[in-house]
Structures are given as C-alpha cells and as structure tokens.
Amino acid sequence: MANLRELSRKGELLTGGHRACAGCGAPVAVRQVLKAVDTPVVVGCATGCLEVTTTIYPYSAWNVPFIHSAFENVAATVSGIEAAYRSLKRQGKIQRDIQFVAFGGDGGTYDIGFQSLSGAMERGHDMVYICYDNQAYMNTGIQRSSATPRGAATTTSPAGRVITAGKTQYRKDLTAVMAAHDIPYVAQTTIGHWNDLITKVRKAFEVEGPAFVNILTPCRLGWQIDPADSIEICRKAVDTCFWPLYEVENGVWKITLKPREKKPITEWLRPQGRFRHLFKPGNEKLIEEIQADVDRRWEMLQKRCEVGG
Amino acid sequence: MNTGEKDWDKKGWKDVPIAGLITEPGTARRYKTGEWRTHRPVWDPEKCINCLLCWIYCPDSAIQVKDGKVVGIDLEHCKGCGICAHECPSKVRAINMVLESEAEAEDGEKVKEETMREGEEGEKERKEERKGEGGNEK
Amino acid sequence: MAGSLEQETVKFVAMTGNEAVAEAMRQINPDVVAAYPITPQTEIVQIFSTFVADGLVKTEFVTVESEHSAMSATIGAAAAGARAMTATSSQGFALMWEMLYIAAGLRLPIVMPVVNRALSSPINIHCDHSDTMGARDSGWIQIFSENAQEAYDNLIQAVRIAESRDVLLPAMVCMDGFIVSHGMESVKLLMDEEVRGFIGEYEPAYSLLDVDHPITVGALDFADWYFEHKRQEAAAEAPVAEVVLKVGEEYGKLTGRSYGLFEAYRLDDAEVAVVALGSTAGTAKAVVDELRQKGVRAGLLKIRLYRPFPKDAIVRALSGVKAIAVLDRSDTFSTMGGPVFIDIKASMYDLMHGEHGEHGEHDAHGAQDAREARDMQGPRIVNYIYGLGGRDIDLEQIRKVYERLQAIVATGETGEPVSYLGVRE
Structure with missing residues (x-):
C-alpha cells in the first residue's frame, strides 16, 4: 500500500508548465506512474497529447531522460534503448540500474502501435508499457479509435440522423489481449484510484521482463465533462464495472477492487457529453445493449478470476 | 508567448544544440500556464488535513508540499481545472474555486503575494495535525 | 612493404x-x-x-x-x-x-x-x-x-x-x-x-x-x-x-585500397563517358577498355558517394567530356528521367554558368572559365533507365550507349534525352 506522504517526498519528475488542457488526465497518470519507481527511469513516448504538450521546444516538462520518435513505435524504440542498456551493462560501460517505461495513448497502443507493442512484449524486454487510454484520438481532435466504447460520439463517429448510436462497435479489450501475451504482469487501473495505480505500477516495475498497465485516463474535452470531474468520472467507470480494476500476475487473474454495489451503466454514461444522444427517445435499446455487454464482460472477468485465483 | 522571449531574441541555427535536443531537464517550469486560469483555487490552511489527495490528482504539479504537508499552490502553473477542490474530502473543503477576475479584483496583489510566499517558504505554524497518514481513496 | x-x-x-x-x-x-x-x-x-x-x-x-x-x-x-x-x-x-x-x-x-x-x-x-x-x-x-x-x-x-x-x-x-x-x-x-x-x-x-x-x-x-x-x-x-x-x-x-567520392575510370582525356553506380560500373569498365583499344576516348565515372552529392568534384571530373550518358537503375516517374540524370544535369548548370570551382567561388580566373564554358556549352547529357527489377544489362547494350555518345559528338544532335535500355517495345 502506497502512502501519499512518503510519495510526496520524491521529486516531481514531470514539472508544471506543460501545455496539457486544464483537467487533463494524462499528466496525472504520468505523475502517479513516476512516483511508483525509485530507480532512475528513462521514458519513451508515442506521438500524442502527452508528447506534444510536454515537449514544446525549448520547454520540456520532463526531469528524466525522454525520447519521442514517432506515433506507432514507442514499444520498439524503448526496446532498442533497453537492448542498448543490456549490451552496455554487460560490457561494463554502465553500472547504474535503470528502468524503462513507454507511454502511449490508446491510438498509439490499441491501433497504430499495436504491432510494435505486441512484438516488444513477445521479445521479453524488461520494460513497463503504460497506455493512457482516453478512448479516442484526442490529439487530432477526438476521432474514434478501437478503444472508443460503443455509443460514444466522436468526430469520426458522430451521432447522426441515420446512425444514431455514435460509434457502433464495441471497444477492443486490449488488457485481455495483452494478458494473452503471457507476460509477467498485466493490469488495468484508472488515474482516479491512485493507490491501486501506484501499487500496480510498482509491481510492473518489479517484475523482470515486460509489463503492461492500461490506465483509464479521462479527456475532459473528448468526454465532454467538467475538468474538475476528471477524477470523479474514473470512480464511476469502476463502480459500474465498465472498467474493472484487475491484474494478471504470472497468469493469475485477480480483481483488485470489487465495487460494493454494481451501479447501472447510466451512471457512467450520463455525466459525459459524448454519450448525451443515448438518452434521447428511441435509443433506450442501445443503452440496454451497452449494459448487457458490460454485464457479460464483468461475468467473464469474474470467472477468469475464479479460475485463475 | 508569455515567457518574455521574442523571436528575435532566439538563437540562430549555429548556436542551438544538435538534433533539436532539449539539454536541460524541466525547462517547462519557465512557461507560465497560470495565465490560462479562469478560476483560482484558494486554499485554507486552517481547514486542510494534509490528506494530499489534491496533490496526487493535480495534473500540473501545482500543489506545493513540504515535509508531507501542503504549503501552497503554485499559481504560476495552476490552470484552474478545479480537480483539487473537487477531490478535497467533502467534510474538509479546504480548497475553494473562485473566479480569477474576482480574486484578482478583491484581493489585488495581496492574495497573489501571500500564496506565492507560502508556496516558497512553506507554512510556519500550523494547528495540530488532524490525521497522521496520507490520504486514502474515496 | x-x-x-x-x-x-x-x-x-x-x-x-x-x-x-x-x-x-x-x-x-x-x-x-x-x-x-x-x-x-x-x-x-x-x-x-x-x-x-x-x-x-x-x-x-x-x-x-x-x-x-x-x-x-x-x-x-x-x-x-x-x-x-x-x-x-x-x-x-x-x-x-x-x-x-x-x-x-x-x-x-x-x-x-x-x-x-x-x-x-x-x-x-x-x-x-x-x-x-x-x-x-x-x-x-x-x-x-x-x-x-x-x-x-x-x-x-x-x-x-x-x-x-x-x-x-x-x-x-x-x-x-x-x-x-x-x-x-x-x-x-x-x-x-x-x-x-x-x-x-x-x-x-x-x-x-x-x-x-x-x-x-x-x-x-x-x-x-x-x-x-x-x-x-x-x-x-x-x-x-x-x-x-x-x-x-x-x-x-x-x-592498399583507397577510396574517393567516385571512381574516374580512364576519364582524364575522355570525349564520351558513362555515369553509373553499383555493379553496372564493372560491366561498363570492360566496354571502356574495348573502346580504348579501338582508339575511342571513352571513360566512366562510377559514383560512390551519392548523398550528399559531391557536385563540385563530379563537375570538375566531367567538364572536359563532350557527351555523357547517365545510367539510372530506377525511374523518378516524373518524365524527367532517372534521379542520377537529374542530379548530373543540375550540377552541370553551374559549369555552364561558371559557378563551379573549389567551393563555388568566383574570381577572375573563374569568370574566365565561365566564359569558356559558356562558349563550349558544356557536355551533352542523355539518360538511360535500365535494369529495372533485375533485368540484365550486358556489354552489347553498353556498347550501344557509347556508340550513341560518339554520334552525338560527331553530329551535335542529342536526340531524345531519356531512353529505356533493354525493355521490349
């Protein structure tokens, strides 16, 4: 269990003065992730909001070595850094212990960077991959990704007169896909559950070999919420079982926080402007379907946890 | 730009580091995003229980903490998102959001100076701690 | 030693x-x-x-x-x-x-x-x-x-x-x-x-x-x-x-093997020359030797450093040649010929206008060179795109290229600037 007072004694590895929107979840994710590691860390970042807002030349918000090279390749880039580290350490040219972390948004992770992520995990590089999942291409102005949930309106899946649903497809369950890579550690958390997040990221850094942590990270612009609600909305995602908190450690599935009472999905949907159209007359069935999908996935997860744990 | 740096002050291509590198860490501190703010968090040290939830959830590293206690808010970088006020436990409410224009008009330079001073020096005398450990999740 | x-x-x-x-x-x-x-x-x-x-x-x-x-x-x-x-x-x-x-x-x-x-x-x-x-x-x-x-x-x-x-x-x-x-x-x-x-x-x-x-x-x-x-x-x-x-x-x-920016093969007094890169240069050397035996002043420039393009040195090496054929093993699909051809032609513009020199400097001597260069109008340059997708290029094909260059020198007529060598019509 992490302790905030202890954590606060560590220096800030991400400074203020970055250009993320007020209330953006991404820097919150980064701050919490970097609080979880005590050894020096090298950061790689995919193209996206986080990279763009934190490294506007000549202003870098990073107090750690940082590299960005392209959108789809942060896992490959960091695997090269980690390979260099192993090589130079073996040759005695480096003595320090160093950890490696890659940050990518959902676009850079679920979609365009998926191949490079899968490859890096399969090769077994000792690195932590963090997906800050805000459920759409926010940097280019809110376009749908394979992480966008069914029913969300984005600029490329708008709620129209004929297609009234917004995005018609369900989201890809990337955390489960990464678990299928059979790597030492996979977990899912949110920035609104700092203790859960830091505990998981610590484990991710501690294991030898690759680890993947999928962090639900609100985008107040794309989700159309009040910036002050960016943390609150995460709790709704977990309480409705839309985004269960769980981990897969050496193949053992475990729910890390079970809501005392499973709330109806509307509690997650209603506060977000991107789901506003779902509450118009005629879309009742859509909400029922979304609820049924959440229920089905939650049941499946619980079964996996029973079997695994 | 609000950094006082003008195009004609900037270095030419012969004088910048190679490869577009930023060779100094954390230079973003020099960029003052506090100007974006429409609402200002006003922190009440009398009410604060130092649970540090505001600190861990701040996107802009703007909650200033010293020796495990909140000592102020970095208004040079705080964008006024209101997460700190929202996440402050409902029974505590040590941070309130006020309109930036009103805060400036009412308190003038006083508020700004005080908050800045507290941010730099840390609080001196505080009432007894109400809670020992760091914050817990809601 | x-x-x-x-x-x-x-x-x-x-x-x-x-x-x-x-x-x-x-x-x-x-x-x-x-x-x-x-x-x-x-x-x-x-x-x-x-x-x-x-x-x-x-x-x-x-x-x-x-x-x-x-x-x-x-x-x-x-x-x-x-x-x-x-x-x-x-x-x-x-x-x-x-x-x-x-x-x-x-x-x-x-x-x-x-x-x-x-x-x-x-x-x-x-x-x-x-x-x-x-x-x-x-x-x-x-x-x-x-x-x-x-x-x-x-x-x-x-x-x-x-x-x-x-x-x-x-x-x-x-x-x-x-x-x-x-x-x-x-x-x-x-x-x-x-x-x-x-x-x-x-x-x-x-x-x-x-x-x-x-x-x-x-x-x-x-x-x-x-x-x-x-x-x-x-x-x-x-x-x-x-x-x-x-x-x-x-x-x-x-x-014992020195390397330069390019290899100038029998180019010093050449009247006609081919520019090529890669293995084709080896084939072209054989043709140059043949022609030299017959008294033809043929030469070859084999580019080694292609990027950055060593323009000044190449211009100097080719400045005395009367007709040049650039062999390109790729097309630019721009109707302007292959990439090496375009580079050589662009470089020769400087020769024509007296801007070539050690470092592109202008001096009295350079101006004199420039006037002479303008008078002689510089070398004629043609392009052959060849060997796409592994199509063989043989001695006979390169002989024909040199024959054309000799004809250009003799008649002053350049003809079609870009040709495809070894393709079925």
Missing part, C-alpha cells in the same frame, strides 16, 4: 556480398543490431544470428517484428549511446521510411547495409535502385558499392564517416541485390583488430542512459524553431565529402 603486410594480415576468402557484409558487421561488433529478414538481405541477418548464438559478438540482437520497428529500435539504441546497426532491402526499406528521416534529424550515426531491390508493384525480388533512390532526400549518407569487396570496405568506412564529430549522420551502404549480395567473389578481409583500430571506440554525442543529465530527445518544434533545426541538419551534410575522402585515404593506407 605493403606486400609483406598483406601476407601477414590480409585474408583472401571466397564469399558472397551478403557474407562479406555480415563479416564486416561481426568485425565492427556493434552494441545493438535490430533487424528483420527480407530477400535478398536475409542472409545477413541469418549469418549475424549465428555470430550472436556462438558468442562471437558482444551485440544485443533485437529480432524485431518489422522493419519499421527495426529502425525504431536502432534509433532507440543509438539515442541510448550504443553503436547500432540494422540492414534491409526494398519493401522493408520502404516500411522504414518514416524512421529514416527521424534517424537523420536526431543525428544518430546509424550504419545500415541496404541490398538494393526493386519496389512493388509489381512485386519483384531482384535488383534495382528504386528503394534507396527514393530516400535520397532523407538526410542519410548514401554510399554505393560495385562488388562484395567494396561493400565490405564501404561498411567499415561508413562507421567512421557517420560517427565523425563533424558529421553525425546515419549512413547506408548499398549493394546490388543478388548480383553482388549472392555473387561469389574473392574478398580481402581485414583482421579483427585492424577493423577495431580503424573504427575506434564509439563516443556518442548524447545518451539517454546518462540519467544524471536528463535530456529530451524528439521534442516538438513549432514554426519558431523547426527551420533552425533543419538548417543545422543541412549544414551537417557539407563536411561529409571531405570526411569521406579522409577516411578513404586512411583506409587505403591500411589496406
């Missing part, structure tokens, strides 16, 4: 271009290699894998899942202070495209053998230069090799060139797919310690692993900085030719 040195240290081995390149990589012994197999480069990856498996190199070998990741991992490794290499061909090279520009922009001295192969569509595994020619503006140094010996020698020299503090740019060493990569030749190898001594210990210009001095690599530039950074990158190209010459001369002292 050189003879006895050779006997002591130099090995003669029958090997293919791929084997020679893999052997050079073993001797370079990079910290990291990240590579993906593709015909006709595959052997390099396979052979290097056996070096890794047998513990013959200190290299961390990253068996990436694509060429895009190969270049990305190589960039990551190089930015972490490692001497890093990869190798590719054709479609794999095309998949790296995005990252090529980034490697150059980040000033990472990555060295990459490229086994030249045609680009799809239609898919074709055989040689032409369309893969690397397409990346001629990526900021990479491009060195072309005529045979396996040159591929071996060029790869070792490329490490020194790329890593030179005056340069710090990535370099690709090109050799013709199958023709060189799979053709068996007698290759003179250096001893391991000679290679190690020649390339020296790598001292990176910056490293992400220097955790006590954190740097930000790959920051976002707006319009207020991008231009300065790209201007600086352009300036890094300027000293390359000089470094190539210096390294080539030093390599000559070590091996």
Whole structure:
C-alpha cells in the first residue's frame, strides 16, 4: 500500500508548465506512474497529447531522460534503448540500474502501435508499457479509435440522423489481449484510484521482463465533462464495472477492487457529453445493449478470476 | 508567448544544440500556464488535513508540499481545472474555486503575494495535525 | 612493404556480398543490431544470428517484428549511446521510411547495409535502385558499392564517416541485390583488430542512459524553431565529402585500397563517358577498355558517394567530356528521367554558368572559365533507365550507349534525352 506522504517526498519528475488542457488526465497518470519507481527511469513516448504538450521546444516538462520518435513505435524504440542498456551493462560501460517505461495513448497502443507493442512484449524486454487510454484520438481532435466504447460520439463517429448510436462497435479489450501475451504482469487501473495505480505500477516495475498497465485516463474535452470531474468520472467507470480494476500476475487473474454495489451503466454514461444522444427517445435499446455487454464482460472477468485465483 | 522571449531574441541555427535536443531537464517550469486560469483555487490552511489527495490528482504539479504537508499552490502553473477542490474530502473543503477576475479584483496583489510566499517558504505554524497518514481513496 | 603486410594480415576468402557484409558487421561488433529478414538481405541477418548464438559478438540482437520497428529500435539504441546497426532491402526499406528521416534529424550515426531491390508493384525480388533512390532526400549518407569487396570496405568506412564529430549522420551502404549480395567473389578481409583500430571506440554525442543529465530527445518544434533545426541538419551534410575522402585515404593506407567520392575510370582525356553506380560500373569498365583499344576516348565515372552529392568534384571530373550518358537503375516517374540524370544535369548548370570551382567561388580566373564554358556549352547529357527489377544489362547494350555518345559528338544532335535500355517495345 502506497502512502501519499512518503510519495510526496520524491521529486516531481514531470514539472508544471506543460501545455496539457486544464483537467487533463494524462499528466496525472504520468505523475502517479513516476512516483511508483525509485530507480532512475528513462521514458519513451508515442506521438500524442502527452508528447506534444510536454515537449514544446525549448520547454520540456520532463526531469528524466525522454525520447519521442514517432506515433506507432514507442514499444520498439524503448526496446532498442533497453537492448542498448543490456549490451552496455554487460560490457561494463554502465553500472547504474535503470528502468524503462513507454507511454502511449490508446491510438498509439490499441491501433497504430499495436504491432510494435505486441512484438516488444513477445521479445521479453524488461520494460513497463503504460497506455493512457482516453478512448479516442484526442490529439487530432477526438476521432474514434478501437478503444472508443460503443455509443460514444466522436468526430469520426458522430451521432447522426441515420446512425444514431455514435460509434457502433464495441471497444477492443486490449488488457485481455495483452494478458494473452503471457507476460509477467498485466493490469488495468484508472488515474482516479491512485493507490491501486501506484501499487500496480510498482509491481510492473518489479517484475523482470515486460509489463503492461492500461490506465483509464479521462479527456475532459473528448468526454465532454467538467475538468474538475476528471477524477470523479474514473470512480464511476469502476463502480459500474465498465472498467474493472484487475491484474494478471504470472497468469493469475485477480480483481483488485470489487465495487460494493454494481451501479447501472447510466451512471457512467450520463455525466459525459459524448454519450448525451443515448438518452434521447428511441435509443433506450442501445443503452440496454451497452449494459448487457458490460454485464457479460464483468461475468467473464469474474470467472477468469475464479479460475485463475 | 508569455515567457518574455521574442523571436528575435532566439538563437540562430549555429548556436542551438544538435538534433533539436532539449539539454536541460524541466525547462517547462519557465512557461507560465497560470495565465490560462479562469478560476483560482484558494486554499485554507486552517481547514486542510494534509490528506494530499489534491496533490496526487493535480495534473500540473501545482500543489506545493513540504515535509508531507501542503504549503501552497503554485499559481504560476495552476490552470484552474478545479480537480483539487473537487477531490478535497467533502467534510474538509479546504480548497475553494473562485473566479480569477474576482480574486484578482478583491484581493489585488495581496492574495497573489501571500500564496506565492507560502508556496516558497512553506507554512510556519500550523494547528495540530488532524490525521497522521496520507490520504486514502474515496 | 605493403606486400609483406598483406601476407601477414590480409585474408583472401571466397564469399558472397551478403557474407562479406555480415563479416564486416561481426568485425565492427556493434552494441545493438535490430533487424528483420527480407530477400535478398536475409542472409545477413541469418549469418549475424549465428555470430550472436556462438558468442562471437558482444551485440544485443533485437529480432524485431518489422522493419519499421527495426529502425525504431536502432534509433532507440543509438539515442541510448550504443553503436547500432540494422540492414534491409526494398519493401522493408520502404516500411522504414518514416524512421529514416527521424534517424537523420536526431543525428544518430546509424550504419545500415541496404541490398538494393526493386519496389512493388509489381512485386519483384531482384535488383534495382528504386528503394534507396527514393530516400535520397532523407538526410542519410548514401554510399554505393560495385562488388562484395567494396561493400565490405564501404561498411567499415561508413562507421567512421557517420560517427565523425563533424558529421553525425546515419549512413547506408548499398549493394546490388543478388548480383553482388549472392555473387561469389574473392574478398580481402581485414583482421579483427585492424577493423577495431580503424573504427575506434564509439563516443556518442548524447545518451539517454546518462540519467544524471536528463535530456529530451524528439521534442516538438513549432514554426519558431523547426527551420533552425533543419538548417543545422543541412549544414551537417557539407563536411561529409571531405570526411569521406579522409577516411578513404586512411583506409587505403591500411589496406592498399583507397577510396574517393567516385571512381574516374580512364576519364582524364575522355570525349564520351558513362555515369553509373553499383555493379553496372564493372560491366561498363570492360566496354571502356574495348573502346580504348579501338582508339575511342571513352571513360566512366562510377559514383560512390551519392548523398550528399559531391557536385563540385563530379563537375570538375566531367567538364572536359563532350557527351555523357547517365545510367539510372530506377525511374523518378516524373518524365524527367532517372534521379542520377537529374542530379548530373543540375550540377552541370553551374559549369555552364561558371559557378563551379573549389567551393563555388568566383574570381577572375573563374569568370574566365565561365566564359569558356559558356562558349563550349558544356557536355551533352542523355539518360538511360535500365535494369529495372533485375533485368540484365550486358556489354552489347553498353556498347550501344557509347556508340550513341560518339554520334552525338560527331553530329551535335542529342536526340531524345531519356531512353529505356533493354525493355521490349
């Protein structure tokens, strides 16, 4: 269990003065992730909001070595850094212990960077991959990704007169896909559950070999919420079982926080402007379907946890 | 730009580091995003229980903490998102959001100076701690 | 002296271009290699894998899942202070495209053998230069090799060139797919310690692993900085030719095989000349010898350093020639001919207008040259696009090229500027 007072004694590895929107979840994710590691860390970042807002030349918000090279390749880039580290350490040219972390948004992770992520995990590089999942291409102005949930309106899946649903497809369950890579550690958390997040990221850094942590990270612009609600909305995602908190450690599935009472999905949907159209007359069935999908996935997860744990 | 740096002050291509590198860490501190703010968090040290939830959830590293206690808010970088006020436990409410224009008009330079001073020096005398450990999740 | 040195240290081995390149990589012994197999480069990856498996190199070998990741991992490794290499061909090279520009922009001295192969569509595994020619503006140094010996020698020299503090740019060493990569030749190898001594210990210009001095690599530039950074990158190209010459001369002292920016073959008094790169130059040399025996003043200019383009030296070497045929093993599909043709023509503009000289300087003598150059209107230049997708080019075809050049000199009529050589009409 992490302790905030202890954590606060560590220096800030991400400074203020970055250009993320007020209330953006991404820097919150980064701050919490970097609080979880005590050894020096090298950061790689995919193209996206986080990279763009934190490294506007000549202003870098990073107090750690940082590299960005392209959108789809942060896992490959960091695997090269980690390979260099192993090589130079073996040759005695480096003595320090160093950890490696890659940050990518959902676009850079679920979609365009998926191949490079899968490859890096399969090769077994000792690195932590963090997906800050805000459920759409926010940097280019809110376009749908394979992480966008069914029913969300984005600029490329708008709620129209004929297609009234917004995005018609369900989201890809990337955390489960990464678990299928059979790597030492996979977990899912949110920035609104700092203790859960830091505990998981610590484990991710501690294991030898690759680890993947999928962090639900609100985008107040794309989700159309009040910036002050960016943390609150995460709790709704977990309480409705839309985004269960769980981990897969050496193949053992475990729910890390079970809501005392499973709330109806509307509690997650209603506060977000991107789901506003779902509450118009005629879309009742859509909400029922979304609820049924959440229920089905939650049941499946619980079964996996029973079997695994 | 609000950094006082003008195009004609900037270095030419012969004088910048190679490869577009930023060779100094954390230079973003020099960029003052506090100007974006429409609402200002006003922190009440009398009410604060130092649970540090505001600190861990701040996107802009703007909650200033010293020796495990909140000592102020970095208004040079705080964008006024209101997460700190929202996440402050409902029974505590040590941070309130006020309109930036009103805060400036009412308190003038006083508020700004005080908050800045507290941010730099840390609080001196505080009432007894109400809670020992760091914050817990809601 | 050189003879006895050779006997002591130099090995003669029958090997293919791929084997020679893999052997050079073993001797370079990079910290990291990240590579993906593709015909006709595959052997390099396979052979290097056996070096890794047998513990013959200190290299961390990253068996990436694509060429895009190969270049990305190589960039990551190089930015972490490692001497890093990869190798590719054709479609794999095309998949790296995005990252090529980034490697150059980040000033990472990555060295990459490229086994030249045609680009799809239609898919074709055989040689032409369309893969690397397409990346001629990526900021990479491009060195072309005529045979396996040159591929071996060029790869070792490329490490020194790329890593030179005056340069710090990535370099690709090109050799013709199958023709060189799979053709068996007698290759003179250096001893391991000679290679190690020649390339020296790598001292990176910056490293992400220097955790006590954190740097930000790959920051976002707006319009207020991008231009300065790209201007600086352009300036890094300027000293390359000089470094190539210096390294080539030093390599000559070590091996007896000196290298320049290009090879001028019987060009001094030539009236007609062919410009070519890669293995075709070998074929053209045979034709030049034939013609010389018949009293024809024929010559050849084989480009070695193609990027950055050593314009001034090439113009000087070709200034006395009356008719030139540029052989291009790729097309630009611009109706303007092949890429080398376009470069040579652009360079010759300076000759016509008196702007060529040691460093493009103007002086009284230069002005005099310019007037003379204008009077003679410079050489006539024609282009042949040939050998696409591995189509053979033979002696007879090159003879015809020289015949045409002689006709141009005799009649003053240039005719069609761009022709396709060896294609069925």
